[in-house]
Amino acid sequence: MIPNYNERAATYKVTVNQLNKKLQLIGWSRLIVLVISATCFYFSRDENGIPFLIGAILSLGLFSYLINIHFKTKRKRQVALTYLWLNNSERAFIDESKPYYEDGNEFLDTKHPYSFDIDLFGPHSLFQHLNRTSTVIGSEKLAQSLLQTQSKESLNKTQEAIQEISEDLEWRQAFQVYARLGKDSQEIRNYIDHWQDSKQSISILAIILAFIIPALGLTSMILLWQTGKVYWFNVGVFLFTANMLLFGAISGKIRKEIGKTERIGAALLAYSEMLQLIENRVWKSARLQEIHSKVHSKNQAASALLKESSRIYENMDSINNGMAVFMLNGTIQFHVHVFRSLVKWKKNHRESINQWIEQIAEIESLLSFSNFSVNNPEYTFPNLQNESIFFEELGHPLLSKSIRVSNSIDFSQERFVILTGSNMSGKSTFLRTLGIGIILSNAGSVIPAKSANFSPLPLLVSMRLSDSLEESTSYFFSEVKRLKLIIDNLKNGPAFVLLDEILRGTNSDDKQNGTIGIVEQMVRLGALGMIATHDLEVCETTNLHPTYLKNKCFEVEIRDNDLFFDYKLRNGICQNKSATFIMKKYQVI
Template sequence: MYSKISQEQEVILKKLLNQKNAISFARIVLLAASVYFLYLMLYRKQEVFGWVALVFIVLFILVVTVYLKLQSKVAYHKTLKQINTNELAFLSGTYQFTDGLAYQNPQHAFSYDLDLFGSHSIFQFINRTGTFLGEEALAESLQQIPTADYILQKQEAIKELAPNLTFRQHFQTLSHLADTAKEDDLAIKKWSESSIQTPPKSNQILAIAFPVLLFLSVLGWIFNLHAVFPKLVFLFFTLNLIAMGSFSRFIMKEIGKSDKISNALMQYSKMLQAFENQSFQSKHLQLLQNQLKFKQNTAFEIVTQLANHFEKLNTIANLFVFIAFNGLFQYHFWVYKKLQNWKNNHQKQLWEYMKILGEVEALNSLANFAYNNSDYQYPNISSDQIAFENLGHPLIPKDKRVRNSIDFHKKRFVILTGSNMSGKSTFLRTIGINLVLSYCGAPIDAQQASVYPLPLWVSMRLTDSLSDSESFFFAEVKRLKQIVTEAEKQPIFVLLDEILKGTNSNDKQSGTIGVIEKLHQMNVLGMIATHDLEVCETTNKYPETMENKCFEVEIIANELHFDYLLKNGICQNKNATFIMKKMEII
């Protein structure tokens, strides 16, 4: 489908570019003709050439309007084509989507340890957002532990969005055309939270009095009532400009609060229109649509009004517009008044609308993930069970992916052993990432699965903190303390990989056993990977709730062979000495 859409867009673009080139040439011809006939009027002093020049000027303005619309269409279809080209590249194994590295947080309960953000992360794998708001909403979605009901609502929404490629790509195209960075969206937020300065009443009196007096003076001049009226016209025209010059400081302050706001808001209004006009059956999407209604107006209408106000205010920098419009009726004062009225009526809604757009973008990205992986299954949302059948890691190429099953219902805590490179850490991350995707409402690579939204805590990739003068061991202990503290408050799910690496073997062994027994007493679910086979004996104390699983390795013809298949019991084979001998280290 991506290839088909890309080819269709190529054909459309070719036609549009031909039209654009023709219109561009027409602009030049019409402009040249206008100048030529103006010259003839001045040179030959014949009024008819002036009228002909006026006709060409009007035609030039109309052609420029058509040209600008064509330019917008070209930008739209170029972006849509690029979206499909990117998806084709992604499916072939190459993708350059934003990696979300800015959201990496070593203090988070699981995102840092599971590598949710950064190069070749799950965020980069899923992300199809075009704005900072969408990117932030997706990042937040990947780090939340929602309620079971909310997960089901999101599942329903993603199921509905996934096959609706036309709407999804239209919405995605508009988001990319918005072209907003973090500072642009935050400027909108800052503006929406700021108070608008109310100008002195004297400004409004002058904005009414001077234009009225100018109008009356023009009438007196037209009807030749007195010789003073032409001078009065000039006087009041000048006074209008002086009054606006004095008032312009209010406008410049308002514009200065939000750079690029007009273009961004115009694109956001189009996104709102696209979402509002779409018919949805899922409860979550309908709820989002309902939040965009305000009295008799839609969010699209409200935000479009604001974008138009800002666009008009921005023309204050145009010298011709400033003199002509403000000299006649103090145009920008009245635009500012409309902006003031808008802010008084809708200020509270603006940022809420923006956040809803971000959430739709995040859902759109997850729906795209579902569409690209139509063989994935949506997990059953349970009240007390976490189990996966034939579970795979979505970031491992499908031809190299090994799937395993695990059930935490009866045996709620698993001690995992295995030799080096046998797949322990990968399996921990496989469970963690698929839990994260399940909580987002997305499908996962499993034959079937059941989950319920337990808070997830992971300890896998802690590092020394030189800036805090903190050792690796102390960083581990702090994380374990966080996990124990959280487990005392509520049930949690943990994934621990070779804990207490920063201490000696005896301390490590006794400490690991102590942590396992402590977590077991607090009814924690999860898995711990370890090389200490003695730790596995802990399961003998709790055979009904704990079990041992392992990954084995074989040495065949002096080569290591990993099958990455999860087995029952304790790992029997070791490979560290073999690897070092093979690499002639020992």
């Protein structure tokens, strides 16, 4: 059952309004307490001002408490706003097919065996349809899942993990919310990757002085208060200056550290919150149990360790506050101690952090497929028990369900299909539908089919090619190179092959003979798959290999001087043509 995203969005809208009112109340309370504190300090100068002084100190304590409450409430509002955005966006995606995550255009590779041909990445692509990742590495993992072939054992584990995550909407959305709040970026990812090579250090002398000078400074202030002698004030000023000089000697390292990215603290906090969600759950599926086992370091939870590093970075970020730098470092060498904590943290945990983040990426990828499953409850997981490929009522997931036409096809008997049909009859769309069915099956996902049997196979495609001025290659030569790639891969083992109207860049005789030759190669090399063609003579090849090849087609009818397509797959060779009719109708000929 598809979740009621409208209802959930309405609930979070109420929560946001309540938190806005609470923040206003806290703001006014802070102002009132500050005024009271200032008033008490003013009257504490009187002879009987001790009660006012106590009141001022208590008021400052209350003010600090309210600041803490303010930041916690502000964080809760950020979380609630993200939940509101998430549910509104998911509703719009289902109702209007309006994608709201990145399209993965950076993963587009025209030389990949199928990603460019199948509309895998880019605007309105399969990746964008599936994508629910917010971290850079999560996006990379999802793309990798769509570009690889898993073993049957691995596919079983992936299917189980997707099913388990899909059962808990609250957990899934909490993970998405924290990932979104982290505002991860490639800059942050690159910075963390370089931790392995980090050689930061702070000298022993600087550490000793960072303890001794502030202690001497505090001692001088106590002596000044007890004796009232100006001498101790002068000593205090000297020690204050010494503190600032020591800070100045190390401030370059600190600024270099935080200057690389301003959002590292928020990203680490988000990583921590996501890892805590993984740690706090008892998982049933083997894949999720493996992930859970990898989010600890030296018997410590990774979430707690990353939360510690997040606090360190947040404290370091105060170096950009001039008043804080002056007061905190002139008295207690605050930023020197913070930097020392960072150096120590990196030394102890820098080798583990990439492993922790990789587990977040695994979950984000699985979560994307789980969300796809939940939003499409009629979709099914392919059965992996049979050594065959069969799809019952397979449709294209990027087409609206209201106009989608599904078809069944079985490759367990005839392993390779020659597909014919007139222009616009649906040949290319069906090839892409098959391609997406294979890709999703290889990823362990549900597919838009009533039922399916699947055996993992690599996918090889030649559908969308172009010439290249940069490489000085013609369209024909580009196609020949792609076909050579397919043949070479088939020599290494079986694969599922999709070919759409190949050899269009040459004359009709060469095209026909070449296509027949490629079909013969498919038979010799044991390929499964389909080739779409307009050359009906190619269909006669099935007579030579009746147990391996099969003819199927899409037909068109002319009704009331117009074309009618039903997009239903039929057995046999296409009998009707439409190109001449269309050109005459639009007065091209």
